[in-house]
Amino acid sequence: MSTENPIASAEAQTATTGDPDSVGLVEPKSHHFSEPLELACGRVLKNYTLVYETYGELNREKTNAVLICHALSGHHHAAGRHSIDDKRPGWWDHYIGPGKPIDTNHFFVVSVNNLGGCHGSTGPVSINPDTGTTWGPDFPSLRVRDWVHSQARLADMLGIRQWAAVVGGSLGGMQAMRWSLEYPERLRNCVVIASAMKLSAQNIAFNETARQAITSDPDFCDGHYLQQDKLPRRGLAVARMIGHITYLSDDGLGRKFGRELRSGSFQQGSDEEVEFQIQSYLRYQGASFSTTFDPNTYILMTRALDFFDLAREYGDDPVEAFSHAKCRFLLVSFTSDWRFAPERSREIADALMHADIPVSYAEVESAMGHDAFLLPNGRYEGVFRAYMQRVAAEIAEEVY
Amino acid sequence: MSTENPIASAEAQTATTGDPDSVGLVEPKSHHFSEPLELACGRVLKNYTLVYETYGELNREKTNAVLICHALSGHHHAAGRHSIDDKRPGWWDHYIGPGKPIDTNHFFVVSVNNLGGCHGSTGPVSINPDTGTTWGPDFPSLRVRDWVHSQARLADMLGIRQWAAVVGGSLGGMQAMRWSLEYPERLRNCVVIASAMKLSAQNIAFNETARQAITSDPDFCDGHYLQQDKLPRRGLAVARMIGHITYLSDDGLGRKFGRELRSGSFQQGSDEEVEFQIQSYLRYQGASFSTTFDPNTYILMTRALDFFDLAREYGDDPVEAFSHAKCRFLLVSFTSDWRFAPERSREIADALMHADIPVSYAEVESAMGHDAFLLPNGRYEGVFRAYMQRVAAEIAEEVY
Numbered sequence: 001m002s003t004e005n006p007i008a009s010a011e012a013q014t015a016t017t018g019d020p021d022s023v024g025l026v027e028p029k030s031h032h033f034s035e036p037l038e039l040a041c042g043r044v045l046k047n048y049t050l051v052y053e054t055y056g057e058l059n060r061e062k063t064n065a066v067l068i069c070h071a072l073s074g075h076h077h078a079a080g081r082h083s084i085d086d087k088r089p090g091w092w093d094h095y096i097g098p099g100k101p102i103d104t105n106h107f108f109v110v111s112v113n114n115l116g117g118c119h120g121s122t123g124p125v126s127i128n129p130d131t132g133t134t135w136g137p138d139f140p141s142l143r144v145r146d147w148v149h150s151q152a153r154l155a156d157m158l159g160i161r162q163w164a165a166v167v168g169g170s171l172g173g174m175q176a177m178r179w180s181l182e183y184p185e186r187l188r189n190c191v192v193i194a195s196a197m198k199l200s201a202q203n204i205a206f207n208e209t210a211r212q213a214i215t216s217d218p219d220f221c222d223g224h225y226l227q228q229d230k231l232p233r234r235g236l237a238v239a240r241m242i243g244h245i246t247y248l249s250d251d252g253l254g255r256k257f258g259r260e261l262r263s264g265s266f267q268q269g270s271d272e273e274v275e276f277q278i279q280s281y282l283r284y285q286g287a288s289f290s291t292t293f294d295p296n297t298y299i300l301m302t303r304a305l306d307f308f309d310l311a312r313e314y315g316d317d318p319v320e321a322f323s324h325a326k327c328r329f330l331l332v333s334f335t336s337d338w339r340f341a342p343e344r345s346r347e348i349a350d351a352l353m354h355a356d357i358p359v360s361y362a363e364v365e366s367a368m369g370h371d372a373f374l375l376p377n378g379r380y381e382g383v384f385r386a387y388m389q390r391v392a393a394e395i396a397e398e399v400y
Numbered sequence: 401m402s403t404e405n406p407i408a409s410a411e412a413q414t415a416t417t418g419d420p421d422s423v424g425l426v427e428p429k430s431h432h433f434s435e436p437l438e439l440a441c442g443r444v445l446k447n448y449t450l451v452y453e454t455y456g457e458l459n460r461e462k463t464n465a466v467l468i469c470h471a472l473s474g475h476h477h478a479a480g481r482h483s484i485d486d487k488r489p490g491w492w493d494h495y496i497g498p499g500k501p502i503d504t505n506h507f508f509v510v511s512v513n514n515l516g517g518c519h520g521s522t523g524p525v526s527i528n529p530d531t532g533t534t535w536g537p538d539f540p541s542l543r544v545r546d547w548v549h550s551q552a553r554l555a556d557m558l559g560i561r562q563w564a565a566v567v568g569g570s571l572g573g574m575q576a577m578r579w580s581l582e583y584p585e586r587l588r589n590c591v592v593i594a595s596a597m598k599l600s601a602q603n604i605a606f607n608e609t610a611r612q613a614i615t616s617d618p619d620f621c622d623g624h625y626l627q628q629d630k631l632p633r634r635g636l637a638v639a640r641m642i643g644h645i646t647y648l649s650d651d652g653l654g655r656k657f658g659r660e661l662r663s664g665s666f667q668q669g670s671d672e673e674v675e676f677q678i679q680s681y682l683r684y685q686g687a688s689f690s691t692t693f694d695p696n697t698y699i700l701m702t703r704a705l706d707f708f709d710l711a712r713e714y715g716d717d718p719v720e721a722f723s724h725a726k727c728r729f730l731l732v733s734f735t736s737d738w739r740f741a742p743e744r745s746r747e748i749a750d751a752l753m754h755a756d757i758p759v760s761y762a763e764v765e766s767a768m769g770h771d772a773f774l775l776p777n778g779r780y781e782g783v784f785r786a787y788m789q790r791v792a793a794e795i796a797e798e799v800y
Contacts, residue, residue, distance in 0.1 A: 216634035234616035
């Protein structure tokens with residue numbers, strides 16, 4: 001990883017994986033920020049590092065940059081592969097690449113691991129310079145706006161005065177919306193997918209249960225598990241299982257697993273031998289997540305989700321809030337998404353319309369629940385592509 | 401508790417709590433069954449005890465008995481109070497009592513703690529006669545039909561050849577349906593509330609996550625926690641929190657808690673001081689359940705739920721299954737119940753109609769989710785009352 005000449009990395013991407021639709025091989029970059037960052041909670045982060053990836057080339061006028069904001073368990077690796085042997089591409093590879101909705105033939109895409117994350121950016125697993133040990137649970141609590149502020153610094157560093165678009169799904173959509181209010185002049189388009197202006201009590205309840213699963217694991221050690229060479233794997237696995245169920249729809253799970261058995265039969269005597277496919281799938285998901293994600297980061301991110309409330313400081317009036325925005329919006333929701341239901345996106349659309357902000361809204365038919373925002377879907381792809389093509393066309397008109 | 405003259409206990413109920421709508425003070429009874437019970441899993445329970453309560457009086461012809469089947473975390477104490485100081489009445493007190501839908505002026509109500517339970521009937525916390533220690537995880541796995549068979553023995557003991565009605569909500573509704581197929585001659589009416597012919601993959605997924613929370617708690621000790629003087633309280637609390645969220649609706653939680661804070665403010669610096677009301681409510685529910693319910697019982701009951709599949713041995717054909725039934729049915733579902741959605745009840749109604757079985761079905765408007773079957777609701781009450789009044793009227797016609 002290098003902080004030198006970050007933009008030139010587009011060259012490095014000419015090494016490809018052989019897939020013409022892919023951004024090819026990519027390399028994470030990092031930048032250390034030495035100016036202190038004042039956080040919403042009142043604490044100050046003296047300095048910090050952000051890890052990010054870029055895809056495509058920044059044009060001379062620096063008007064074609066698109067910021068990708070990640071969701072709860074996401075990270076900076078949104079597209080391409082880190083090596084030819086890489087089993088899976090970045091988490092949004094289906095939507096970022098040459099000819100894809102976020103077309104790297106036109107856009108310079110920046111994807112950053114959020115502050116507080118566990119994939120390289122400064123977070124609970126980093127060393128606290130004041131103590132010389134890992135931050136752990138003492139890492140400052142973060143709000144969505146803190147991410148937005150740190151992303152703005154990254155934009156400054158990259159010389160990007162204004163994003164062509166800030167794009168995000170779920171928690172990423174919350175960041176995109178916050179961008180439109182914190183830095184109205186610094187983005188021309190805001191793409192908010194499967195998101196909400198604030199979580200419902202049910203959403204908070206699921207997050208709280210997931211946090212309880214983690215913090216009640218004896219290996220959590222009040223958050224100081226790393227110093228004690230432990231990891232609350234069991235609690236994190238249960239937390240992930242809870243999340244996983246709620247990101248999928250009843251219908252989607254039914255289609256994928258139904259009541260199919262993985263082992264045993266109902267005629268056999270022992271319960272232990274009978275296992276539904278959904279059971280083994282969930283256990284696998286939980287176990288594999290629990291070895292790759294930091295529990296303190298999970299807690300920090302879910303709390304940022306819970307606390308996000310777009311209009312709180314605007315008298316709880318979303319119209320008043322969005323009256324400060326100056327960009328255009330694309331909103332997308334998915335019919336079977338019950339954690340960020342279409343109703344939540346309709347509320348955003350209504351508020352934007354009442355605030356006289358241009359907005360396109362697509363409610364996409366899908367059985368895949370909240371996860372739909374990550375998955376292939378013809379209509380979603382079509383809407384997303386059409387919107388981004390217009391963004392690209394406007395850049396081209398301005399430039400040439 | 402006494403096994404003597406169980407029916408005479410109606411006398412004891414003349415001592416009241418002062419509430420004219422209540423069955424008054426009630427006392428649990430128990431009966432020890434010494435004939436072995438062959439279980440669906442192939443194992444045999446040599447002998448066992450069932451704890452139950454009765455409300456109202458059995459008529460001379462023994463035609464007015466109603467069996468109440470309980471749900472996952474239920475028990476035999478469905479109505480009345482155990483003492484004048486009792487803070488809360490039985491779990492279905494709103495629907496059982498003089499003048500209530502299950503009117504104890506007309507019916508003799510029997511409510512039993514299921515085998516495998518933890519409220520007095522033989523279960524994992526009982527002593528295994530072969531080892532002299534608690535059964536714990538070695539208690540045989542049970543199916544819904546095992547409960548039905550043991551309930552039939554209780555009916556034999558009470559001299560009840562045929563139930564006027566078998567009634568249950570959720571898992572209790574599964575028992576009621578199973579009764580109609582196992583003993584078609586032994587019930588005249590089957591009341592199935594907020595239930596399903598089988599669980600969906602999503603339902604199994606929630607149960608599996610709850611079980612993982614319990615079994616991954618180090619204090620679970622592979623189920624032998626009692627012998628080690630431990631209790632997997634943290635795991636059981638998380639399991640209950642998961643259940644609790646899913647028994648309520650998004651809308652219901654929103655109305656009850658919204659995003660109201662219990663402590664702290666968003667302006668303050670420390671996350672720990674900020675707590676949503678829904679958080680403290682869930683923690684309280686989890687903690688209090690974890691000291692009153694047996695973890696092995698929770699696992700056993702959720703597995704019985706997962707494995708229930710009404711039509712499995714009828715070629716997966718619900719119409720073929722119900723063609724063996726001879727009673728009339730009342731089905732009730734609630735609009736906001738997403739764990740046992742109205743669609744599941746409509747499937748039951750369709751199968752019954754195609755099997756030419758008389759069925760009444762009410763889809764009741766409610767914001768209270770699955771829990772609605774336990775709560776006051778005018779339309780539910782009206783439908784339930786009207787149906788049971790007809791059952792009572794027919795008994796009266798036959799008798800007099």
